[in-house]
Amino acid sequence: MKQRQIHLKIEQAIVLRNEQIAHGIWRMSLVAPDVASAYVGPGQFISLLTDDSWDHLVRRPMSIAKINEDEVDIIYKIFGDVTDHFTKKCPGDSMNILGPLGNVFTDYNSEFAxxxxxxxxxxxxxxxxxxxxxxxxxxxxxxxxxxxxxxxxxxxxxxxxxxxxxxxxxxxxxxxxxxxxxxxxxxxxxxxxxxxxxxxxxxxxxxxxxxxxxxxxxxxxxxxxxxxxx
Ligand SMILES: Cc1cc2nc3c(=O)[nH]c(=O)nc-3n(C[C@H](O)[C@H](O)[C@H](O)COP(=O)(O)OP(=O)(O)OC[C@H]3O[C@@H](n4cnc5c(N)ncnc54)[C@H](O)[C@@H]3O)c2cc1C
Ligand code: FES
Missing domain, CATH: 3.40.50.80 (Nucleotide-binding domain of ferredoxin-NADP reductase (FNR) module)
Incomplete structure (x- = not known):
C-alpha cells in the first residue's frame, strides 16, 4: 500500500441512510462533502464519534466502502457498544467524522495486473x-x-x-x-x-x-x- 500526504478533514456529517444489510451487518451513508473531497482511494478509512457524551469518548475507525460525490458509505459489523450505538442513528442525525485516514491500495489497474x-x-x-x-x-x-x-x-x-x-x-x-x-x-x-x-x-x-x-x-x-x- 502507498503512503500519501495527509489532507485531513473534520466535519459534522449527516446520516442519509442507515440500514441492516445482513445478520449483524449494517451500511450507513453519510453526507460529508469535506471528507469526500479529500478522499484519495480505496484503503482509506474515517474515524467516527457517535456522539459527544462521556460514554463514547473514543472515535471508532471504519473503512470507506464507497464515495459517491459528497456521500461517504461505511459497512459495519456490530462488535460492541459503539457499533451498536451506530445502529440507532436515523436519517438527519449527525456524527463527527475525521478523515480520510490511512494508505491506499496501488497498482490494481496497472497494465497486465x-x-x-x-x-x-x-x-x-x-x-x-x-x-x-x-x-x-x-x-x-x-x-x-x-x-x-x-x-x-x-x-x-x-x-x-x-x-x-x-x-x-x-x-x-x-x-x-x-x-x-x-x-x-x-x-x-x-x-x-x-x-x-x-x-x-x-x-x-x-x-x-x-x-x-x-x-x-x-x-x-x-x-x-x-x-x-x-
Ligand atoms: C483501520 C480500521 C478500519 C476498520 N474498518 C471497519 C469497517 O469497515 N467495518 C467494521 O465493522 N469494522 C471496522 N473496523 C473495526 C471497528 O473499528 C471496531 O469493530 C469498532 O471500533 C468496535 O467498536 P465497539 O465500541 O462497537 O466495540 P468495542 O466495545 O470497542 O469492542 C468489542 C470487542 O471487539 C474487540 N475489537 C474491537 N475492535 C477490534 C479490532 N479492530 N480488532 C480486533 N478486535 C476488536 C474488542 O477488544 C472487544 O473485545 C476497523 C478498524 C480499523 C483499525
Ligand atoms: S491510533 Fe493513536 S497513535 Fe495510532
Missing part, C-alpha cells in the same frame, strides 16, 4: 470499495454463514462467496477458494480481514511468489499518531 481481492469479516468494506475501482478483478468474500453475506455467489462474474458452514457459495474459508485459483506472475492479492486470515494469505503469497497488499484493521484509538494506541 490480475487483481484478486479477498475480504473477510469487517474487512469487506475496503475490498468492495476497491472492487468498484478495479477495471477487472476477481473477488472472494468470506463469512461464517449465508446470513452474513449480502452479495450473491457469481463465479461467472468472478465473485466468489465462501462460508464456513457451506450454507452459501464455496464451503470453507477464503483460502479454500483462493487455492483453487490459478495464479500468474501478474497476480496481485489485495486483502483485508481478521489477522489469522491475513497471515494465511501472506504465507500463501510467499509460497506462490505472488505480490500482495494487505490492509490490517488492528484495534486502534486516535488514528492520527497521537494516542500511541497502535
Amino acid at each position: 490480475e487483481p484478486i481481492l479477498i475480504g473477510g469479516g469487517v474487512g469487506l468494506a475496503p475490498i468492495l470499495n476497491l472492487y468498484d475501482a478495479c477495471e477487472k478483478a476477481v473477488m472472494i468474500i468470506g463469512a461464517r454463514s449465508a446470513d452474513e453475506h449480502f452479495l450473491n455467489h457469481k463465479p461467472d462474474n468472478s465473485v466468489y462467496l465462501t462460508t464456513d458452514d457451506g450454507t452459501a457459495g464455496i464451503e470453507g474459508n477464503v483460502l479454500t477458494a483462493l487455492k483453487n485459483m490459478k495464479l500468474s506472475e501478474n497476480t496481485i492479492l489485495f486483502a483485508c480481514g481478521p489477522e489469522p486470515m491475513l497471515i494465511a494469505i501472506q504465507n500463501y503469497a510467499v509460497e506462490k511468489n505472488a505480490r500482495a497488499q494487505l490492509s490490517v484493521e488492528s484495534y486502534m484509538g486516535c488514528g492520527v499518531g497521537l494516542c500511541q494506541g497502535c
Whole structure:
C-alpha cells in the first residue's frame, strides 16, 4: 500500500441512510462533502464519534466502502457498544467524522495486473470499495454463514462467496477458494480481514511468489499518531 500526504478533514456529517444489510451487518451513508473531497482511494478509512457524551469518548475507525460525490458509505459489523450505538442513528442525525485516514491500495489497474481481492469479516468494506475501482478483478468474500453475506455467489462474474458452514457459495474459508485459483506472475492479492486470515494469505503469497497488499484493521484509538494506541 502507498503512503500519501495527509489532507485531513473534520466535519459534522449527516446520516442519509442507515440500514441492516445482513445478520449483524449494517451500511450507513453519510453526507460529508469535506471528507469526500479529500478522499484519495480505496484503503482509506474515517474515524467516527457517535456522539459527544462521556460514554463514547473514543472515535471508532471504519473503512470507506464507497464515495459517491459528497456521500461517504461505511459497512459495519456490530462488535460492541459503539457499533451498536451506530445502529440507532436515523436519517438527519449527525456524527463527527475525521478523515480520510490511512494508505491506499496501488497498482490494481496497472497494465497486465490480475487483481484478486479477498475480504473477510469487517474487512469487506475496503475490498468492495476497491472492487468498484478495479477495471477487472476477481473477488472472494468470506463469512461464517449465508446470513452474513449480502452479495450473491457469481463465479461467472468472478465473485466468489465462501462460508464456513457451506450454507452459501464455496464451503470453507477464503483460502479454500483462493487455492483453487490459478495464479500468474501478474497476480496481485489485495486483502483485508481478521489477522489469522491475513497471515494465511501472506504465507500463501510467499509460497506462490505472488505480490500482495494487505490492509490490517488492528484495534486502534486516535488514528492520527497521537494516542500511541497502535
Ligand atoms: C483501520 C480500521 C478500519 C476498520 N474498518 C471497519 C469497517 O469497515 N467495518 C467494521 O465493522 N469494522 C471496522 N473496523 C473495526 C471497528 O473499528 C471496531 O469493530 C469498532 O471500533 C468496535 O467498536 P465497539 O465500541 O462497537 O466495540 P468495542 O466495545 O470497542 O469492542 C468489542 C470487542 O471487539 C474487540 N475489537 C474491537 N475492535 C477490534 C479490532 N479492530 N480488532 C480486533 N478486535 C476488536 C474488542 O477488544 C472487544 O473485545 C476497523 C478498524 C480499523 C483499525
Ligand atoms: S491510533 Fe493513536 S497513535 Fe495510532
